[in-house]
Amino acid sequence: xxxxSKGIELGITTFLHTRPEAGGVLPAExxxxxxxxxxxxxxxxxxxxxxxxxxxxxxTSSSPAVILAAAASTTKHIRLxxxxxxxxxxxxxxxxxxxxxxxxxxxxxxxxxxxxxxxxESFPLFGYNLNNYEELYEEKLDLxxxxxxxEKITWTGNLRAPLKNMGVYPRAQQPALPVWIATxxxxxxxxxxxxxxLPVIFSIIxxxxxxxxxxxxxxxxxxxxxxxxxxxLQIACHSHGFIANSFETATExxxxxxxxxxxxxxxxxxxxxxxxxxxxxALSPRGALYVGDPEYVAEKIVRAVQQLGxxxxxxxxxxxxxxxxxxxxxxxxxxxKVAPIVRKELAK
Numbered sequence: 001x002x003x004x005s006k007g008i009e010l011g012i013t014t015f016l017h018t019r020p021e022a023g024g025v026l027p028a029e030x031x032x033x034x035x036x037x038x039x040x041x042x043x044x045x046x047x048x049x050x051x052x053x054x055x056x057x058x059x060t061s062s063s064p065a066v067i068l069a070a071a072a073s074t075t076k077h078i079r080l081x082x083x084x085x086x087x088x089x090x091x092x093x094x095x096x097x098x099x100x101x102x103x104x105x106x107x108x109x110x111x112x113x114x115x116x117x118x119x120x121e122s123f124p125l126f127g128y129n130l131n132n133y134e135e136l137y138e139e140k141l142d143l144x145x146x147x148x149x150x151e152k153i154t155w156t157g158n159l160r161a162p163l164k165n166m167g168v169y170p171r172a173q174q175p176a177l178p179v180w181i182a183t184x185x186x187x188x189x190x191x192x193x194x195x196x197x198l199p200v201i202f203s204i205i206x207x208x209x210x211x212x213x214x215x216x217x218x219x220x221x222x223x224x225x226x227x228x229x230x231x232x233l234q235i236a237c238h239s240h241g242f243i244a245n246s247f248e249t250a251t252e253x254x255x256x257x258x259x260x261x262x263x264x265x266x267x268x269x270x271x272x273x274x275x276x277x278x279x280x281x282a283l284s285p286r287g288a289l290y291v292g293d294p295e296y297v298a299e300k301i302v303r304a305v306q307q308l309g310x311x312x313x314x315x316x317x318x319x320x321x322x323x324x325x326x327x328x329x330x331x332x333x334x335x336x337k338v339a340p341i342v343r344k345e346l347a348k
Contacts, residue, residue: 008305008346009312010339011048012041012331013083013238016061017320022260024320027060031067033324038071040328042078044335050083050113050238050314055121058264058320065098072105079109083238083314084182086117088136089126091160092144093168100172108173113201114141115182132159141181145196148177180236183215190215194222199234201312208286209237209304216308236312237304241290242326243297243317243333250292253326255279258289261319290315294337301338302345313342 016034018024025033038049049071051064061067068080080102085095095112103110116137123130139157146153147168156162180199183189193200200219202212216235223233240258244250255276262274282289290297301313317330 008310008342009047009079009236010301010334010342011046011050011079011312011314012037012334013050013052013314013316014061014318015052015054015059016067017058017261017318018060019058019320022320024058025324030060031070033327034067035071035074037328037331038068038078038080039074040331041335042075044332045339046078046331046335048079048081048111048312048314050081050111052083053086053117053122054119055125056119065102068110069102069105072102072109075106075109077109079111080106081111081178081180082113084113084115084117086122087114087140087144088116088133089122089128090140092140092147093163096144096147096168096172096177097170099177100170103172103174103177104170110172110174111178111180112144113180113182114144118184118203135159141192144179148172148179180234185212185215187215187218190219191222194219194224194228194233195226197223197226197228197232199236199311201236201238201314202308204237204239204288204304205316206282206288209239209288210286210307212237212308234311235309236314237308237310238314238316239288239290239304241297241315241317241330242322243290243292243294243330243338244326245293245333247292247296251283254291254322257319257322260321294333295341297334298338298341298345301342305342305346 016030018027018030020026041049051061051067053064054061064082099110099112120130128136136159139159143155146155151171152165152167154164180201181189181193182201184203190200204212220230224230242250242254258279259274281287283291290300315334317327
């Protein structure tokens with residue numbers, strides 16, 4: 001894999017878990033905690049903080065742009081992003097307006113990660129038919145990119161009312177508000193991102209990160225065939241992790257938290273019970289779980305960056321039964337200990 005020459009961006013992603021019945025906190029408290037996390041991530045020099053849109057009672061992240069805007073004036077450098085925006089069930093006009101507003105509030109630090117979403121609650125909630133799953137995404141991505149590129153647009157699709165010479169305001173401060181294609185591993189999504197010349201982010205929460213190398217290759221090939229400059233491509237991944245001062249503390253503390261969360265989702269999706277052996281495999285140097293002391297986590301991030309040619313790595317640390325003090329400690333260690341090691345190693 002080609003070496004990343006851009007320098008690596010490092011950041012945090014969250015879905016803002018609540019689940020007070022399982023030891024979590026109420027939505028109001030979790031939202032206040034999110035602002036504290038964003039401020040800390042900015043202070044310790046992390047590059048990105050992203051909030052994933054969800055419409056469930058165990059998350060309080062249905063409006064990422066609103067939450068990010070609440071932190072806008074209290075941060076100086078960190079980029080603020082959705083992670084992801086469920087574009088298929090959203091109105092691209094409103095998505096652009098929300099993030100253009102955030103972009104102006106932050107002096108050009110807003111981003112959108114556009115995806116289908118790993119849950120489908122938003123489709124019936126907003127009146128969309130799951131039978132149109134693919135077409136909704138393709139059509140709305142097309143509209144969002146057209147809105148991004150021109151102040152006034154004329155557009156016609158099959159699943160949304162047409163627009164005729166309509167202006168969309170406010171305009172983002174960034175000339176091209178960043179739009180990332182988010183995917184869990186779909187070859188079609190990787191190819192689409194490459195054809196459009198858009199940055200791509202892979203959700204790698206199981207198996208070995210190196211297995212995503214063929215998808216990266218598809219992305220790069222599609223971009224090259226479409227005439228895009230390969231040096232301009234941006235590639236990211238989002239993976240679970242937790243950092244403590246010692247490897248033993250991190251791995252022992254995180255297992256019951258990971259087990260609880262994976263079994264909760266597994267019951268809904270028919271997955272087998274999450275086991276200690278599954279956890280140990282993911283903890284291994286080639287696994288997709290970034291848990292341990294700063295040196296070990298940094299080593300794994302460097303490996304993933306080199307294997308996949310990443311320009312950005314995002315660590316997901318938020319589960320409802322994780323004490324907030326531990327989440328804040330992970331952010332602190334990520335910025336002050338892990339990031340310097342990663343950047344030094346990649347600069348060699």
